[in-house]
Amino acid sequence: xxxxxxxxxxxxxxxxxxxxxxxxxxxxxxxxxxxxxxxxxxxxxxxxxxxxxxxxxxxxxxxxxxxxxxxxxxxxxxxxxxxxxxxxxxxxxxxxxxxxxxxxxxxxxxxxxxxxxxxxxxxxxxxxxxxxxxxxxxxxxxxxxxxxxxxxxxxxxxxxxxxxxxxxxxxxxxxxxxxxxxxxxxxxxxxxxxxxxxxxxxxxxxxxxxxxxxxxxxxxxxxxxxxxxxxxxxxxxxx
Amino acid sequence: xxxxxxxxxxxxxxxxxxxxxxxxxxxxxxxxxxxxxxxxxxxxxxxxxxxxxxxxxxxxxxxxxxxxxxxxxxxxxxxxxxxxxxxxxxxxxxxxxxxxxxxxxxxx
Numbered sequence: 548x549x550x551x552x553x554x555x556x557x558x559x560x561x562x563x564x565x566x567x568x569x570x571x572x573x574x575x576x577x578x579x580x581x582x583x584x585x586x587x588x589x590x591x592x593x594x595x596x597x598x599x600x601x602x603x604x605x606x607x608x609x610x611x612x613x614x615x616x617x618x619x620x621x622x623x624x625x626x627x628x629x630x631x632x633x634x635x636x637x638x639x640x641x642x643x644x645x646x647x648x649x650x651x652x653x654x655x656x657x658x659x660x661x662x663x664x665x666x667x668x669x670x671x672x673x674x675x676x677x678x679x680x681x682x683x684x685x686x687x688x689x690x691x692x693x694x695x696x697x698x699x700x701x702x703x704x705x706x707x708x709x710x711x712x713x714x715x716x717x718x719x720x721x722x723x724x725x726x727x728x729x730x731x732x733x734x735x736x737x738x739x740x741x742x743x744x745x746x747x748x749x750x751x752x753x754x755x756x757x758x759x760x761x762x763x764x765x766x767x768x769x770x771x772x773x774x775x776x777x778x779x780x781x782x783x784x785x786x
Numbered sequence: 787x788x789x790x791x792x793x794x795x796x797x798x799x800x801x802x803x804x805x806x807x808x809x810x811x812x813x814x815x816x817x818x819x820x821x822x823x824x825x826x827x828x829x830x831x832x833x834x835x836x837x838x839x840x841x842x843x844x845x846x847x848x849x850x851x852x853x854x855x856x857x858x859x860x861x862x863x864x865x866x867x868x869x870x871x872x873x874x875x876x877x878x879x880x881x882x883x884x885x886x887x888x889x890x891x892x893x894x
Contacts, residue, residue, distance in 0.1 A: 570879045599796060605803045612799050620791045622798035629802025635838065636803075640810030641824060642832045648816045661807050663839055670832055715887035718861060721843035722882040725865045726875050728836040740830045744837025757845040761838070768834045769827075776826060 560682035567672055568690040571664045574719040575606075575694035576701075581717075582609055583702015589613050593703030600699035604692055605662055608632050609699075634762055639666040646670065650681035660688035662695075664720075667727045671734075739779060743771055857889035 583596040591613075603609055608629050615625045639661055646669065647654050657669075669684045732741055751764040772779070787795070814820045820828075847855040865882035872878070 566876070569876055573883075602796065602800050603803055608799060608803060612796070615799070616787065616792055616795055620787050620795065622794050625795050626798040626802045629799045630806060633803050633806040635835065636806035637810060638831050638835050640807060641814075642828045642835070644810060644814055644816075644820055644824070644828055647811070654811075658807050658811055659804065667836065667839070712891060715857075715890040716883065718858075718886040719879060719883045721840070721858070722861070722865045722879040722886075724836060724839045724843055725862055725882070726869055726878050728840050729866065729869050730875075731833050731836050735833055738833070740833035741837055744834030745841065746837075747834075748838045748841035752841055752845055760845065761842065764838055764841075768831075768838065772827065772830050772834065773823075776823075779830060780826065 556679055557682060559677070560679050561686045563675060563678045564683050564686035564690065567668050568687055568694070570719055570723045571668075571691050572694045573716065574664075574723065575691065576698040577713060577716045577719070578606055579695050579698020579700075580702035580706060582606070583699045583704070584706030585610065585702075586613055586699075587703050587706045589617060591616070591703070593700060596699040596703040597696070600696045601692075604660055604695060605629075605633055605636075606695070631762060634765060635663075636661060636666075638765065639663075639670075642666075642670060646680075646684070650684070653681055653685045657684055657688055660692050662691065664723070665691050667724065671727055671730050737779065739775065740772065744768060747771065853890070853894040857886055857894055860889065861886035 579596075579600065582600070583593065586596045587593070595616075596609075599609055599612060603612065611628065611632060612625075615621075615628070640658070643657075643661065643666065647657050650657060657665075661669075665684075665688045668687050672683070672687070674680050674683050728741065732738060735741065747767040748760070748764040751760040751767060754760070755763050810824075814824055844855075844858060847858050849855050861882045864885050865878050868881045869875075869878035
């Protein structure tokens, strides 16, 4: 009788995960379609967005990849650029060390698919007691991956045929991160880290500009949090 | 670029992405105790990271030109108010996004 049991476990996790991914469905279809169209007008067949969305699964890098593929053959430069753009994922990994523990083989897929959105949901979501946490996070990641892949592929295939006015739909991602930021804020007792994240990132954006601010912002956040460790931890123990 | 060269380029991008995602898990495997400093970072970093992601989404907004970031400001205010009022994720996100689309398509 183990089979039906397992089936209900998967279904339950999928049902709990799906509502969390609805905003990402909207955002990824929009961005994915845009990406597919962009590849299409850059002269690549739909196979490129299709396979690249499956294997890379990191939005901003895939847009950069189009330019890299159009330029000179330089895999080392492509590798280093990817490291720079995706460096923020290092922070996600450090934050998920505990949560991804004990998820078995799924862990490889969870880490592979840990984009901004998968990380944010899996870190903040209140997973109901009776839902398997590992499978919940697995389905969040899988659904996100599927939205991105299907959006990119459809964009590559039919992108030029779309005419309905989607201007501004990409704001759905900003809105989602604002909500996630607020949820984290409501959970935290101290808001030092949240305020630091906003302020240091904004400061670095002003100093270094849109294309180069992420790494300085990460270094600044890491530096200040390390420096303030004694004080931040002391506060926690006093609670 | 030949097809082989393109495949190598894409493989390099996949490798770069995977390195940033897997590295913390390789450095601090589940079987061994994680250093206290890393555990501390794991606890305090997320709040900062969500702040970074919000700024990241707004990085191309130009305050001095175009619509001066007014649609972004108003829509984020709407998201915050909606979320404080009902605290329903989908409602806050949909409300803010629809307002933003109206603002950029109709007003600005």
